[in-house]
Amino acid sequence: MIDLPAPNPATLAARERIVAGLRALLPESGVIAEALRLKPYEADGLSAYRQVPLAVVLPETTEQVASVLRFCHENGVRVVPRGAGTSLSGGALPLADAVVVGLMRMNRILAIDYADRLAVVEPGVTNIGITEAVRGAGFFYAPDPSSQLACMIGGNVNMNSGGAHCLKYGVTANNLLGLKIVTIDGEIIEIGGAHLDAAGYDWLGILTGSEGQLAIVTEVTVRILRGPEGARAMLVAFRGNEIAGACVDAIITSGIIPVALEFMDRPAIHACEAFAHAGYPLDAEAMLIIEVEGSIAEQDDLLARIGAICRRFDPISLRISQSAEESAAIWKGRKGAFGAIGRISPDYLCMDGTIPTGRLPEVLRRIGEMSESYGLKVANIFHAGDGNLHPLIMFDANDPESFHRAEAFGADILKLCVEVGGCLTGEHGVGVEKRDLMTVQFNSVELDQQRRIKTAFDPDWLLNTAKVFPLTAALAPAVPHAA
Amino acid sequence: MQTNFTPEQLRDPEIAVANQILRTCVHCGFCTATCPTFVLLGDELDSPRGRIYLIKDMLESGRPASEEVVRHVDRCLSCLACMTTCPSGVDYMHLVDHARAHIEETYRRPWHDRALRALLARVLPRPRLFRAALIAARLARPLRFLLAGKGVLARRLAAMLAMAPARLPAPSPIERPRAHPAAGPRRQRVALLAGCAQQVLDPEINAATIRLLTRLGVEVVVAKGAGCCGALTHHMGKHDDAMEAARANIAAWSHEIEAGGLDAVIINASGCGTTVKDYGFMFRGEPEPWRARAARIAAIALDISEFLTRIGYRPTREPPGLTLAYHAACSLQHGQQITGEPKALLRAAGFTVAEPAEGHLCCGSAGTYNLMQPDIATRLRTRKLANIVATGADLIAAGNIGCLTQLASDTLPVVHTVQLLDWMAGGPEPAAVTKARAPRLAH
Numbered sequence: 074m075i076d077l078p079a080p081n082p083a084t085l086a087a088r089e090r091i092v093a094g095l096r097a098l099l100p101e102s103g104v105i106a107e108a109l110r111l112k113p114y115e116a117d118g119l120s121a122y123r124q125v126p127l128a129v130v131l132p133e134t135t136e137q138v139a140s141v142l143r144f145c146h147e148n149g150v151r152v153v154p155r156g157a158g159t160s161l162s163g164g165a166l167p168l169a170d171a172v173v174v175g176l177m178r179m180n181r182i183l184a185i186d187y188a189d190r191l192a193v194v195e196p197g198v199t200n201i202g203i204t205e206a207v208r209g210a211g212f213f214y215a216p217d218p219s220s221q222l223a224c225m226i227g228g229n230v231n232m233n234s235g236g237a238h239c240l241k242y243g244v245t246a247n248n249l250l251g252l253k254i255v256t257i258d259g260e261i262i263e264i265g266g267a268h269l270d271a272a273g274y275d276w277l278g279i280l281t282g283s284e285g286q287l288a289i290v291t292e293v294t295v296r297i298l299r300g301p302e303g304a305r306a307m308l309v310a311f312r313g314n315e316i317a318g319a320c321v322d323a324i325i326t327s328g329i330i331p332v333a334l335e336f337m338d339r340p341a342i343h344a345c346e347a348f349a350h351a352g353y354p355l356d357a358e359a360m361l362i363i364e365v366e367g368s369i370a371e372q373d374d375l376l377a378r379i380g381a382i383c384r385r386f387d388p389i390s391l392r393i394s395q396s397a398e399e400s401a402a403i404w405k406g407r408k409g410a411f412g413a414i415g416r417i418s419p420d421y422l423c424m425d426g427t428i429p430t431g432r433l434p435e436v437l438r439r440i441g442e443m444s445e446s447y448g449l450k451v452a453n454i455f456h457a458g459d460g461n462l463h464p465l466i467m468f469d470a471n472d473p474e475s476f477h478r479a480e481a482f483g484a485d486i487l488k489l490c491v492e493v494g495g496c497l498t499g500e501h502g503v504g505v506e507k508r509d510l511m512t513v514q515f516n517s518v519e520l521d522q523q524r525r526i527k528t529a530f531d532p533d534w535l536l537n538t539a540k541v542f543p544l545t546a547a548l549a550p551a552v553p554h555a556a
Numbered sequence: 557m558q559t560n561f562t563p564e565q566l567r568d569p570e571i572a573v574a575n576q577i578l579r580t581c582v583h584c585g586f587c588t589a590t591c592p593t594f595v596l597l598g599d600e601l602d603s604p605r606g607r608i609y610l611i612k613d614m615l616e617s618g619r620p621a622s623e624e625v626v627r628h629v630d631r632c633l634s635c636l637a638c639m640t641t642c643p644s645g646v647d648y649m650h651l652v653d654h655a656r657a658h659i660e661e662t663y664r665r666p667w668h669d670r671a672l673r674a675l676l677a678r679v680l681p682r683p684r685l686f687r688a689a690l691i692a693a694r695l696a697r698p699l700r701f702l703l704a705g706k707g708v709l710a711r712r713l714a715a716m717l718a719m720a721p722a723r724l725p726a727p728s729p730i731e732r733p734r735a736h737p738a739a740g741p742r743r744q745r746v747a748l749l750a751g752c753a754q755q756v757l758d759p760e761i762n763a764a765t766i767r768l769l770t771r772l773g774v775e776v777v778v779a780k781g782a783g784c785c786g787a788l789t790h791h792m793g794k795h796d797d798a799m800e801a802a803r804a805n806i807a808a809w810s811h812e813i814e815a816g817g818l819d820a821v822i823i824n825a826s827g828c829g830t831t832v833k834d835y836g837f838m839f840r841g842e843p844e845p846w847r848a849r850a851a852r853i854a855a856i857a858l859d860i861s862e863f864l865t866r867i868g869y870r871p872t873r874e875p876p877g878l879t880l881a882y883h884a885a886c887s888l889q890h891g892q893q894i895t896g897e898p899k900a901l902l903r904a905a906g907f908t909v910a911e912p913a914e915g916h917l918c919c920g921s922a923g924t925y926n927l928m929q930p931d932i933a934t935r936l937r938t939r940k941l942a943n944i945v946a947t948g949a950d951l952i953a954a955g956n957i958g959c960l961t962q963l964a965s966d967t968l969p970v971v972h973t974v975q976l977l978d979w980m981a982g983g984p985e986p987a988a989v990t991k992a993r994a995p996r997l998a999h
């Protein structure tokens with residue numbers, strides 16, 4: 074179990090008064106405070122870590138969010154923002170003395186402007202919900218995390234989410250135009266707007282990926298793009314993980330950028346096939362999903378060139394999707410991959426590190442060796458094109474010992490990522506999961522700089538504390554504003 | 557996901573099954589996105605993942621069900637959209653069935669809730685009683701103003717009165733137990749589940765099914781002693797009543813299998829189909845011969861659209877130039893994972909088939925849900941109808957009587973898929989089609 078800070082006894086003692094105060098601010102169904110009803114809020118997508126919160130509130134407007142934050146600020150109560158609760162790094166893990174602010178009820182699409190190619194939405198709109206709203210007009214919202222069906226745009230902003238197609242289109246930060254945020258003292262601020270790159274400091278840049286530690290996002294303006302003429306996926310099966318890894322590097326270094334380049338190993342292929350029935354090659358040790366887009370002629374050309382590279386790596390098979398349904402099934406399997414691992418293991422830890430693609434074969438080999446020495450199976454599923462690894466370490470939560478081994482295994486993988494010149498997190502955020510590993514990546518001067526930014530927005534460290542920074546650093550009195 | 561059952565608890569086979577289901581859930585949250593109640597209410601507690609958590613906590617604790625758990629489990633439509641979405645293959649259906657039975661056993665509902673449930677459980681599965689009740693409800697309609705109250709009871713009663721159709725079809729002799737011989741040489745022999753509420757609300761559905769099948773060379777048996785499939789009481793957690801209904805059907809059809817052989821048991825109300833296909837699971841712990849019989853019946857149970865696809869369907873009339881909005885009943889698309897067949901059949905029959913947006917969302921009918929949870933059901937109905945109307949279709953086709961009743965409105969006529977298929981293969985024009993064409997003829 075992860076260490077969480079000791080709850081503030083004064084807050085716990087004032088529980089009833091705090092709940093009453095919140096009830097005065099929100100409609101009846103918007104405040105949850107009974108023990109039994111709080112329990113399902115104790116975890117997000119990383120269910121190995123759990124903590125029942127003090128209360129949950131479900132505001133419906135920016136003003137309600139502001140009044141809740143103002144109230145919490147005045148009373149020194151910690152706040153944990155939550156969207157769909159799909160975080161794999163424990164970004165929405167509550168604290169015993171915190172109020173969880175769930176933004177799921179703020180799920181309206183406020184405006185769509187095709188001429189200026191933007192959409193203004195509330196934070197509780199799902200990622201796919203934006204694309205669905207504009208698809209009829211031939212548009213889409215590009216970042217596509219695997220959980221895009223369920224995850225919400227507010228969470229995407231806070232974690233700077235990526236996805237399979239960010240190889241070409243970039244991550245959330247590259248597709249964001251504006252935000253409406255509420256600061257911890259209840260002030261409502263609008264940043265950016267209908268155009269890229271606002272005047273002054275890059276506030277959007279600071280807020281994107283801030284993991285709910287600087288403010289609560291209540292409105293998001295995103296760039297929508299006109300959909301490509303067409304797209305086609307190709308499945309290539311290989312005899313080994315390292316061979317597939319080497320092939321990825323060969324594709325990337327050839328200068329061709331497919332719109333998506335995804336890797337799955339044998340356990341992942343089998344679990345996903347059982348869910349999606351996409352015709353994945355069950356005889357393969359590893360498989361790449363390679364998608365290209367453009368006109369038919371462009372697709373043919375790219376597929377031929379990529380196919381030629383793949384053939385150098387002795388593939389078992391190479392199959393090009395023949396229809397939209399086939400492509401949909403291929404992606405359904407990939408996007409459902411993490412959940413599908415539930416078919417072969419009761420629990421898993423999903424890692425999220427990035428490495429230079431040239432180091433892929435070596436890193437895959439070393440993960441395989443660690444899997445053996447830890448005695449835990451691992452499934453590899455990842456955005457190979459940008460070297461964003463998602464090894465899933467399988468364990469049994471009913472056996473605490475296997476969980477501890479899984480945690481240690483995970484830490485070793487992330488350290489390996491940093492060692493080969495990569496980074497602790499690609500797109501899932503640091504959350505609580507990678508909090509204590511931040512020192513592997515940053516020295517204390519760098520961490521202090523980041524903490525100063527946090528302090529500037531939230532001097533009392535009430536917003537989503539106990540995440541991102543190692544616990545000792547996160548709870549020490551804030552560092553002085555200027556060194 | 558981690559569970560905390562004691563070895564003792566796990567010795568109970570029911571708990572062992574629940575434990576297995578719970579362990580498959582990895583808490584990823586994908587299912588929340590397609591759950592109608594989460595989409596409307598925006599609360600984890602009204603999502604599949606939240607309910608799974610509440611149920612887990614209830615079963616682990618061994619406590620009687622609490623008001624809080626009951627509130628959120630009661631709001632579940634059992635639409636099973638969550639099962640279609642879940643990548644991990646969590647068997648939510650059997651988990652929530654278990655929870656409902658636990659609730660029924662350990663929780664004392666307020667008196668009016670108990671009374672209403674008992675009434676529905678008694679009346680709906682019995683066609684004669686149901687008919688009488690609908691007539692009474694129709695007569696009571698003018699008294700609706702007495703129910704102006706805002707209480708749960710008043711709103712539920714108002715929903716019941718609103719549901720009673722203004723015109724009730726005359727009782728039809730078609731469901732009387734007998735064999736309807738195949739026209740021409742017999743290719744197959746099947747039993748038809750004549751059902752309960754459906755035959756009162758719209759006897760034409762069974763009539764069309766029998767006409768179409770016999771014309772295709774299928775002998776159709778309405779077995780003596782078969783009746784309600786048990787779904788209505790099953791979903792209320794009334795385990796014994798459901799088992800009794802299922803047992804009667806299993807006995808009746810097993811008798812038919814021995815007497816003349818059966819190639820299939822045909823169901824034309826998909827809500828019932830989901831349950832009949834689950835007889836094997838329901839009877840897994842029963843002594844033989846019931847266990848084997850139940851498994852055999854479940855194995856040959858088919859939705860009418862599956863059966864028609866299997867034996868081949870061809871129209872004899874010219875395409876009618878009508879556009880249908882195909883409404884996918886949850887019990888078909890999620891409960892039985894039948895998505896392509898009905899649309900393919902309707903297209904083969906010569907219709908243009910439009911698919912409304914948000915097709916995965918329930919219309920709010922969900923068995924007796926529209927009576928028990930009128931507020932949520934009404935919001936879902938409104939949303940569904942808006943999506944359907946947006947397709948510009950002439951009428952609505954669906955394969956489940958619950959949906960047909962729920963979606964009945966002044967805007968677009970509703971009709972069962974099989975009636976359209978029967979019409980195009982030589983049967984009479986369904987009343988809904990006549991209605992759909994009327995305004996166009998007037999122009």
Ligand code: SF4
Nearest residue numbers: 591632633635636638
């Ligand atoms: S059955 Fe339907 S209403 Fe119930 S939890 Fe699943 S998706 Fe939600």
Ligand code: SF4
Nearest residue numbers: 581582584585587642
């Ligand atoms: S989608 Fe399946 S595994 Fe994921 S939370 Fe829902 S039930 Fe659990």
